[in-house]
Amino acid sequence: xxxxxxxxxxxxxxxxxxxxxxxxxxxxxxxxxxxxxxxxxxxxxxxxxxxxxxxxxxxxxxxxxxxxxxxxxxxxxxxxxxxxxxxxxxxxxxxxxxxxxxxxxxxxxxxxxxx
Amino acid sequence: xxxxxxxxxxxxxxxxxxxxxxxxxxxxxxxxxxxxxxxxxxxxxxxxxxxxxxxxxxxxxxxxxxxxxxxxxxxxxxxxxxxxxxxxxxxxxxxxxxxxxxxxxxxxxxxxx
Numbered sequence: 715x716x717x718x719x720x721x722x723x724x725x726x727x728x729x730x731x732x733x734x735x736x737x738x739x740x741x742x743x744x745x746x747x748x749x750x751x752x753x754x755x756x757x758x759x760x761x762x763x764x765x766x767x768x769x770x771x772x773x774x775x776x777x778x779x780x781x782x783x784x785x786x787x788x789x790x791x792x793x794x795x796x797x798x799x800x801x802x803x804x805x806x807x808x809x810x811x812x813x814x815x816x817x818x819x820x821x822x823x824x825x826x827x828x829x
Numbered sequence: 830x831x832x833x834x835x836x837x838x839x840x841x842x843x844x845x846x847x848x849x850x851x852x853x854x855x856x857x858x859x860x861x862x863x864x865x866x867x868x869x870x871x872x873x874x875x876x877x878x879x880x881x882x883x884x885x886x887x888x889x890x891x892x893x894x895x896x897x898x899x900x901x902x903x904x905x906x907x908x909x910x911x912x913x914x915x916x917x918x919x920x921x922x923x924x925x926x927x928x929x930x931x932x933x934x935x936x937x938x939x940x941x942x
Contacts, residue, residue, distance in 0.1 A: 718872070745928060754838075756919050756932030757873070770929060805872060809928065816928060820865075820872035 716740060718821035720806050726827045727796055734792045735824045739808030746789050747818060748781055749805040750774065757805055763789060764811060796828045831856040831922045835933035843941050848892075848907040850936050852920030855901065862903040863921040863930065864894055873919065879903065890914070915940045 719738045727733050739746050745764050749757035760779070761771045765786040775781075778796075783789040793800055803825050807818040836851040854860055861880045865873040877888025884896040894905045903920060917937050921930040 747929070749930075754934065756833075756921070756935050757930070759929045759931070762928060807873075811928075817875055817878065818928075818930065820874070822870070822872045 718806055718808050718819055720804075720821040720824050722824055723822060724825045724827075726829065729796055729798060729828055731796055732792065732794045733796060733826065734790055735804055735806075735826075736788060736790050737806030737808075737821060738788045739806070740819055741787075743808035743810050743819070744786070745809045745811050745816065745818075746783055747807040747809070748789070748791050749807065751803040751805055751823070752801075760791075793826075796826075798828045801826055801828045831860060831924060831931050833920050833922050833931055833933035835918075835920055835936050837936055838934065839937045839939060841939040841941065842910045844912055845909050848905070848910045848914065848938065850905040850918050850920075850938065852894075852903045852905065852933060853901050854903060854920075854922045856922060856924065858924055860922045860924060862894075862896060863923070864888065864892070864903075864905050865919045865921060865932075867917045867919065867935075869916075876905070876918075910938075910940050912940050912942065914938060 721736045747762040748760040751757040763783040778794045781791045803823045805823045807820045809816040809818045832855045834853045863878045864876040879886045879896045887893045917935045919935045920933045
């Protein structure tokens, strides 16, 4: 399977704990995105990378959230001191940068439940 | 800033009937428009996209959408619904020169036999 993969698929954690998610993009894609999706809503943009550079961060991304893409390949999203409001599906997507309208390919997501 | 409005959180059709899912956008510059489908416990799959050129766009699984600038709309249609089309559909917009997508809240398509 050469699609976008995410690990873990499900994570249950207690409030206050730290969690880390991993995303492996399609191998030739140079852009990688993180989105958050809550029940009944569409995905909301969090941040994106072009190669290893983090080019944009949403205001949704509080200082408890940090994302890295150290070698321009896989990426990690860490949430520190989790809160119940962090419970959501975290989606990763990748694309090959074009001059217009690059298509984003999404992974299956990591569902986070904070108890 | 751009935004997307999807009219109807749920749409029910009978198998074989026309599917029409509505999407209106707000954008200060010419937008790029996308439709994605999400099956339960899965990621989003791109159905079709509009960037420039022909305003009627054909996608996968028999879906198509028409960009109407005067109506700021990008409605998704399929002539004949199939049971396998039951899923949640998201309309999204991005701006020229930018990569990030702004999604609507989604429309759940229910298909009855």
